[in-house]
Amino acid sequence: MLGQALPRIDGPYKVSGAAKYTSDRRVENMAYAVAVGSTVAAGRIARLDVSKALEVAGVIEVFGRGNIGKLYKPSPEAGMFDEARPPFADDAIRYYGQYVALVVAETFEAATAAAGLVEVSYREAEPNVALDLAPDDEPNEVSQRGDPAAAFDAAPVKIDQNYVTPAETHNPIELHATVAIYDGERFTIYETTQAVTNTRNVLSEILGVPREKVRIIMKFLGSGFGGKLWPWTHGTLAAAAARSLGRPVKLVVTRKQMFEAVGHRARTQQRVRMSAERDGTLTSLQHDAVNAAGMLDEYDENCGEATPYFYGTDNLRVTAAQTRRNIGSPTAMRGPGAVPGLFATESAYDELALALGMDPVALRLHNEPAQDQDLAIPFSSRHYTECLTLGAERFGWSQRTPEVGSMRRDGTILGWGMAGCSWIAARFGAEARVELHADGSARVLTGTQDIGTGTYTILAQYVADATGIPVERVVVEIGDTDLPPGPISGGSMVTASMVPAVLEAVRKAMKSAVGLAAKGDAAPFKGVPADQLVFADGRIGRKDSTAGAVPFADILQAASVAFVSGSGKAEGSFGQEHPKYSLHSYGAQFIEVGWQPEIARLRVHRIVTVVDAGRIINPRMARNQIEGALVMGVGMALFEEAHYDPRSGAPINSNLADYVMATHADAPHMDVTFLDYPDTKLNELGVRGVGEIGLAGVAPAITAAVYHATGARVRVLPVTIEKLLLGP
Amino acid sequence: MNFFSFSRAASVADALRDAGAGAKFVAGGTTLVDLMKLDVETPAVVIDINRLPLAEVGPAPEGGLRIGALARNSDVAHHPAVVRDYPVLAEALLSGASAQLRNMATTGGNLVQRTRCVYFRDTASACNKRVPGSGCAAIGGYNRNLAIVGTSEHCIASHPSDQNVALTALEATVQITGARGDRSVPIGEFYLLPGDTPERETVLEPGEMITSVTLPPPAPGARSTYLKLRDRASYEFALASAAVVATVTNGTLERVRIAMGGIGTKPWRNRDAELALEGKRVSAERFAAAAQIILSGVKPQPGNAFKVELGKRCLVHALKLVTAEA
The missing domain is CATH 3.30.365.10 (Aldehyde oxidase/xanthine dehydrogenase, molybdopterin binding domain)
Incomplete structure (x- = not known):
């Protein structure tokens, strides 16, 4: 099972269109938000006039500085984020495309039209987007050994050159998107993220609510390439608008905005x-x-x-x-x-x-x-x-x-x-739960996510390999903060990070099933010490003989148990x-x-x-x-x-x-x-x-x-x- | 919201009746709808002409080939008469856009395709083509893919089409109809230089419609090529392109037609460059001299000065390809 070139188990959902991406989500009474970006890169907002936008039929509200509701800066311990300033926190403009207003309407079309009618005047300053990069501060020493300057001077052959890599944008085909639902107490947020747990932790601090009041869900991602690792301001805006309006709000970033306010590879x-x-x-x-x-x-x-x-x-x-x-x-x-x-x-x-x-x-x-x-x-x-x-x-x-x-x-x-x-x-820290069900299937649950790379399939392979349950009978539940916390999909680390947690969880679940095989009146191996039994190829049998092994599902059924489960948790090694x-x-x-x-x-x-x-x-x-x-x-x-x-x-x-x-x-x-x-x-x-x-x-x-x-x-x-x- | 009235014309007369100032005909929509989403095009009236009987490709009464304005780029590119008699047009069409876009885009729509200048597409930027008198942000801005010939101090937008470069080399004629009747315009007179009215790109008057394009009968024995140079291998506008149609007899160029794309504010042709080759022996030096003529009077920007050399190599190589011994 490990090392097999299996096709991805989520492939049929994707090619048939059944896979629901974030912007595919529609919920009852949902309103549509369109963000308005600054058309200058430096300066201050002199005046924000939303009167014409509010006149557009179907417009519910136009948010800006002052009416978005309280937003906090995340503490350094909240998790990872690049733009710490909450949106609309002040009237300063620091980059082109910085959000200055958010229009929410009954339809996407009305919101788009009204966004074009938000009138912003700026006190412009000269933007600095100069290409030549001289350090602002004294450089940090990352590593040092020996005397490189002296060795360089003394060497017979040397190279001294400058190399430049430009700003690049991630450009996943799927636009960043948020669907935020607020029920008066809890937020449920569908977000295009490579890290549901981190998004929950950071967003809960920005919104000023306990972590358990925020649930983040991401089932399928149209790629991220790192651009969707950390939360961006559109998600905050959608959540704050949903809170303010008491209605679900969907916000999909435009392709143009993908170049402005959702990160890029630094020059x-x-x-x-x-x-x-x-x-x-x-x-x-x-x-x-x-x-x-x-x-x-x-x-x-x-x-x-x-x-x-x-x-x-x-x-x-x-x-x-x-x-x-x-x-x-x-x-x-x-x-x-x-x-x-x-x-x-x-x-x-x-x-x-x-x-x-x-x-x-x-x-x-x-x-x-x-x-x-x-x-x-x-x-x-x-x-x-x-x-x-x-x-x-x-x-x-x-x-x-x-x-x-x-x-x-x-x-x-x-x-x-x-x-x-x-x-x-x-490895990042990871937790997982594995269930073995009386119908012969298995489930593996962890709050990591599949960003198009194959995590669904890998997790199924791990469980199938450990249990002998066919891979198509392994259900993988990921992409939800209601699950045991899983690692971010970044750093090429998910596949490695999940190994100890999933193996621990599946082994505990198998051990639980083995225990049932030996206990109770109906148990097939009643009276046999559990340590003499082994779970292999989907069956439980005696260690010393493959004859007479019983499918684990039969053992659960005999015990009238719907499923057995096990949990696993492993600390990370990253940053050790x-x-x-x-x-x-x-x-x-x-x-x-x-x-x-x-x-x-x-x-x-x-x-x-x-x-x-x-x-x-x-x-x-x-x-x-x-x-x-x-x-x-x-x-x-x-x-x-x-x-x-x-x-x-x-x-x-x-x-x-x-x-x-x-x-x-x-x-x-x-x-x-x-x-x-x-x-x-x-x-x-x-x-x-x-x-x-x-x-x-x-x-x-x-x-x-x-x-x-x-x-x-x-x-x-x-x-x-x-x-x-x-x-x- | 930009409200507009929308109608589906059942006949050409129908379409013309509704058309006037502020009206746009929509066929494939690959440019117009795109630009409407960006608020760059804000027509008050949109008339869908897809049901008009203008998609036919067939012999022209006066000889040659008539291509209906609504013939899709894909259909034209694969039409047997085009492939046989005007391969330069097929090559040009297939080098443009993507298969999906070519399946939608029409001959007439392609003729009036708008520029890909990034400032034209950005309503926050100054652009004399979009808002006359607002200025030209491309001068002094990002202008790598913009024009080096035919420009003015008001506009340096490059003409984006591949089709129209081939049509120019083929000396096509554009058939136009309007409230004041029908007229035919040679493609060489169809496009306008930006001058101080860059918002006017063609001789089309408000309410006029392109109905077809005719190609003269193919020159006997002519060979042709369309060479397109760009960064990546597909789905990108030309940095420089050349359509060459030439007849060579015993090493002598008899008849030569050249048009270039990517470098000009319109499909770029200079009869003097062709005359410098006609009646002359095939030679690399003459090719370079012809390129020099075509590229005379260039006014490059810092970001696109390389197009002078690129354009020269493009034309010289295209001429070599066309005149190479089979």
């Missing part, structure tokens, strides 16, 4: 200094990152996440700094920190290899560390060198000729590039202060691009990726995660950038035609291999996670390939046509 500027001996031995590494943040947040992109442990060197310094801009709060986007960080460091590695006249794979193999030098602890399960060598073999890397423009096929110049990647492996092992996933990306200088056309032809992500529970879904990430990586490398108008501060290409992402036609041929080494230091099954590792390393491998094809070293993403048109 980063990273200086990398790297030095080596002539044999390729890395003698120093300095990685100084700055990211743009919003005016009120402390968002740290953590670009140096993978830098301190990835390669061996005795001298290292990593720093992080922020600079504030009139932009909405940045937030986590698939592979936060490491993905932009590895673009810088892996690009620098490629440049160092070139300066050394060394093959980039060989350079990486040469600097494989024996242990995590940052924390001076051993790696739990690191097979990075195998990713490199197997990837090189599958790609045909030995056929590469290193001279720029030296490889051709059918008149097209080929560029071959590679990069390594790594991503954190950890003194870990014994350095736990990470690894991978290598090998990429071929085609370059036709006569028409300045660059295309990614193929990607070979080898991933060391622990034991793979479902290879079909895991490959799907990696392939999706690779296509996203093509977009990150070549197309994606949110452009802020320098005068108005508006993210101006705020639609899916002008914000260019990879299409199916841009998807390269993809060859994905999992090494499948269990990492049992993380959990009993050796599972890590695959949601983000596939995106890491793609962009630097593409820019390395672009250099190989064109001679142009692109250090500022994306690699647009104009950066290649006139050559290096």
